[in-house]
Amino acid sequence: MLSIKDLQVNIGDKSILKGISLNINPGEVHAIMGPNGSGKSTLSHVLAGKDGYTITGGSIEIEGQDLAEMAPEIRAREGLFLAFQYPVEIPGVSNIYLLKAALNAVRQHQGLSEVDALDFLTLVKEKIKLLGMDEKFLYRSVNQGFSGGEKKRNEILQMAIMEPKMCILDETDSGLDIDALQIVAAGVNSLRSENRSFLMITHYQRLLDYIVPDVVHVLADGRIVKTGGPELALELEQKGYGWIGQEE
Amino acid sequence: MASAVSSLEKYVEEYDEIKATLPGQELDWLVQLRQQGLDQFSTQGFPTIRDEDWRYTNVTPLIKKSFQSVVAKTSTAVVPEQMHDYYVPDCWQVVIVDGHFSKLLSKLDGLPEEVVVMALSDALVNCPDKVKRYLGQAVENEDHGFIHYNTAWFSEGLFVWIPQQVKMKQPLQLVHVVTQENVATATRNLIVAEAGAEGVVIESYFGSQDQAYLTSSISEVFVAENAHLTLYKLQNEATKALHCSGIYSQQEKHSNFNYLDFSFGGLIARNELHVNVGFAAACDLNGLFVGRGRQHIDNHTSIEHIQPRGSSRELFKGILDGRARGVFQGCVKVFEDAQKIDSEMHNHNLLLSDNAEIDTKPQLIIYADDVKCAHGVTVGQLDDASIFYLQSRAVSEEDAKDMLTFAFANEMVEKIKVSGFKSYILALLLQRFPQGIIEQEWL
Numbered sequence: 001m002l003s004i005k006d007l008q009v010n011i012g013d014k015s016i017l018k019g020i021s022l023n024i025n026p027g028e029v030h031a032i033m034g035p036n037g038s039g040k041s042t043l044s045h046v047l048a049g050k051d052g053y054t055i056t057g058g059s060i061e062i063e064g065q066d067l068a069e070m071a072p073e074i075r076a077r078e079g080l081f082l083a084f085q086y087p088v089e090i091p092g093v094s095n096i097y098l099l100k101a102a103l104n105a106v107r108q109h110q111g112l113s114e115v116d117a118l119d120f121l122t123l124v125k126e127k128i129k130l131l132g133m134d135e136k137f138l139y140r141s142v143n144q145g146f147s148g149g150e151k152k153r154n155e156i157l158q159m160a161i162m163e164p165k166m167c168i169l170d171e172t173d174s175g176l177d178i179d180a181l182q183i184v185a186a187g188v189n190s191l192r193s194e195n196r197s198f199l200m201i202t203h204y205q206r207l208l209d210y211i212v213p214d215v216v217h218v219l220a221d222g223r224i225v226k227t228g229g230p231e232l233a234l235e236l237e238q239k240g241y242g243w244i245g246q247e248e
Numbered sequence: 249m250a251s252a253v254s255s256l257e258k259y260v261e262e263y264d265e266i267k268a269t270l271p272g273q274e275l276d277w278l279v280q281l282r283q284q285g286l287d288q289f290s291t292q293g294f295p296t297i298r299d300e301d302w303r304y305t306n307v308t309p310l311i312k313k314s315f316q317s318v319v320a321k322t323s324t325a326v327v328p329e330q331m332h333d334y335y336v337p338d339c340w341q342v343v344i345v346d347g348h349f350s351k352l353l354s355k356l357d358g359l360p361e362e363v364v365v366m367a368l369s370d371a372l373v374n375c376p377d378k379v380k381r382y383l384g385q386a387v388e389n390e391d392h393g394f395i396h397y398n399t400a401w402f403s404e405g406l407f408v409w410i411p412q413q414v415k416m417k418q419p420l421q422l423v424h425v426v427t428q429e430n431v432a433t434a435t436r437n438l439i440v441a442e443a444g445a446e447g448v449v450i451e452s453y454f455g456s457q458d459q460a461y462l463t464s465s466i467s468e469v470f471v472a473e474n475a476h477l478t479l480y481k482l483q484n485e486a487t488k489a490l491h492c493s494g495i496y497s498q499q500e501k502h503s504n505f506n507y508l509d510f511s512f513g514g515l516i517a518r519n520e521l522h523v524n525v526g527f528a529a530a531c532d533l534n535g536l537f538v539g540r541g542r543q544h545i546d547n548h549t550s551i552e553h554i555q556p557r558g559s560s561r562e563l564f565k566g567i568l569d570g571r572a573r574g575v576f577q578g579c580v581k582v583f584e585d586a587q588k589i590d591s592e593m594h595n596h597n598l599l600l601s602d603n604a605e606i607d608t609k610p611q612l613i614i615y616a617d618d619v620k621c622a623h624g625v626t627v628g629q630l631d632d633a634s635i636f637y638l639q640s641r642a643v644s645e646e647d648a649k650d651m652l653t654f655a656f657a658n659e660m661v662e663k664i665k666v667s668g669f670k671s672y673i674l675a676l677l678l679q680r681f682p683q684g685i686i687e688q689e690w691l
Contacts (some may be wrong), residue, residue: 005410047395048640051632072639073648081640092655101651105642141655158641 185210285399368405455486539572
């Protein structure tokens with residue numbers, strides 16, 4: 001699904017990612033953990049196509065296509081989805097407008113017709129229930145005045161509507177209380193399928209109790225320094241990140 | 249300088265030829281009023297950038313073209329093909345084409361008998377005393393070349409008189425259309441809501457494609473005790489037009505005046521708005537101006553609180569692209585005895601290109617000591633993080649920008665209480681920002 005080879009990324013002259021390789025197969029859930037400043041957010045931004053980063057080496061492919069050549073909206077239409085760590089508030093653009101615009105852009109890209117109004121409403125109402133959100137959120141401006149938990153749920157709602165192939169969750173657990181975390185995790189779990197892959201970027205092991213990954217990577221100073229199974233996350237939680245560097 | 253003078257002379261010389269054709273020649277008071285206007289105009293001419301109030305807006309190059317008064321030009325009497333595009337649904341309409349009332353194109357069926365709505369030229373024949381009571385009253389203390397010009401030259405206008413306690417059931421639309429090249433039109437509107445009356449008036453100004461012409465329009469608005477008047481204005485002139493308009497409103501005690509201005513067209517547009525708020529009266533003044541290319545849109549507003557306990561709200565938003573230039577000058581003046589005033593003035597601007605420009609100048613002049621007055625101005629551009637967020641949701645960069653720009657404008661559209669006019673403005677905005685919104689019927 002997603003294949004990252006020796007990816008090197010700079011911000012200005014500063015090297016942030018120093019050769020990351022990662023291969024995520026369809027249906028797999030990977031987690032990337034790492035301390036502050038290790039390059040986790042840079043990786044998610046580069047994958048989504050945000051400006052301000054220079055790829056100085058390596059490659060990113062989604063299903064064999066060169067991702068780095070694509071505009072952010074094309075990546076999204078090709079099935080890459082980033083759930084933001086800090087979802088942006090957009091006053092004046094209603095949630096339901098954005099959901100419909102997003103879904104139709106994806107459908108158009110796939111050569112499908114625009115979704116019928118009634119079908120769309122049915123779909124949205126079904127998904128919103130799944131995330132325990134009130135329907136009134138549909139008619140409010142995107143993320144405006146939402147609490148931290150509501151914003152994260154809204155990200156997962158967008159994901160559920162767009163049905164991407166490759167989902168990147170950037171610190172989705174940050175700012176969530178335990179109830180919200182469970183709801184968000186249930187939403188994500190309901191979307192797990194053999195054709196859909198996940199990359200979860202997280203600081204803490206907590207999220208991984210609810211969304212159990214197949215593979216855990218540890219990112220430190222722009223490199224993946226350790227890869228293992230779910231048990232690696234537990235070890236990190238107990239020992240912190242310090243021991244990894246010492247071990248090598 | 250020399251050419252400015254000579255163009256002024258041309259206008260004044262032309263006046264002798266046309267004055268006999270202007271309405272109200274048999275009314276001494278009006279002939280006198282027009283003569284005063286002409287005398288003052290002959291002395292001072294049109295405003296130039298040397299006038300403090302006009303320092304951002306230079307009309308001299310356009311004025312030099314010496315637009316010819318429409319009365320001196322044979323009216324083509326051609327009905328513009330797009331006429332039906334100008335009508336806002338479910339309104340009564342008074343239509344003025346090239347400075348002359350068109351009875352044929354107007355629609356006043358079902359207007360309540362007690363309400364007077366007619367062309368000003370007809371009102372000067374049918375009810376001259378009523379006209380006399382109001383004409384010139386709201387601009388009495390204004391000394392301004394365009395007003396003097398308008399007083400001397402006006403060939404037509406809208407006359408609306410809503411009697412006491414009468415509520416107009418549907419809005420009245422003034423449709424002002426210019427079809428001829430290089431003409432000058434001057435219209436004077438009088439809008440009167442007597443005590444306790446309620447009404448909605450929409451002034452709309454259109455032109456044909458890329459023609460150059462002058463629209464001079466002055467509206468004098470009188471909102472009596474407890475009356476409630478809403479005035480919408482749409483300026484969608486042709487691309488080379490010079491639009492100079494002034495709304496002068498006088499409010500009596502406990503009255504309400506709501507105003508909402510949409511300024512989209514013209515090469516140079518000067519929209520003046522002057523409101524005199526009465527005792528415990530309230531006004532809510534709003535505007536949206538959208539410029540592109542080399543358009544210049546100047547909003548010049550003043551609110552005067554002479555009486556206590558009044559409240560005023562003002563919000564103007566500007567969107568400027570290309571090399572467009574916008575101006576917002578807003579002045580709130582609170583006189584010495586006007587205590588307990590509650591006033592807020594805001595101007596927010598969105599610049600879509602590096603070459604767009606906004607000059608914004610909010611002013612508070614306060615002589616009373618127990619008042620609440622706030623003002624705020626912002627100038628910004630589209631937020632990159634928001635654009636990226638929308639892109640990450642499969643929306644193209646261009647559509648994302650339209651969507652965000654539309655969202656900025658939509659706050660003003662949402663203020664429209666007349667659904668037909670709201671759809672009309674939405675349609676115009678969607679032409680500008682086509683991906684701004686998804687079909688309304690969708691929700």
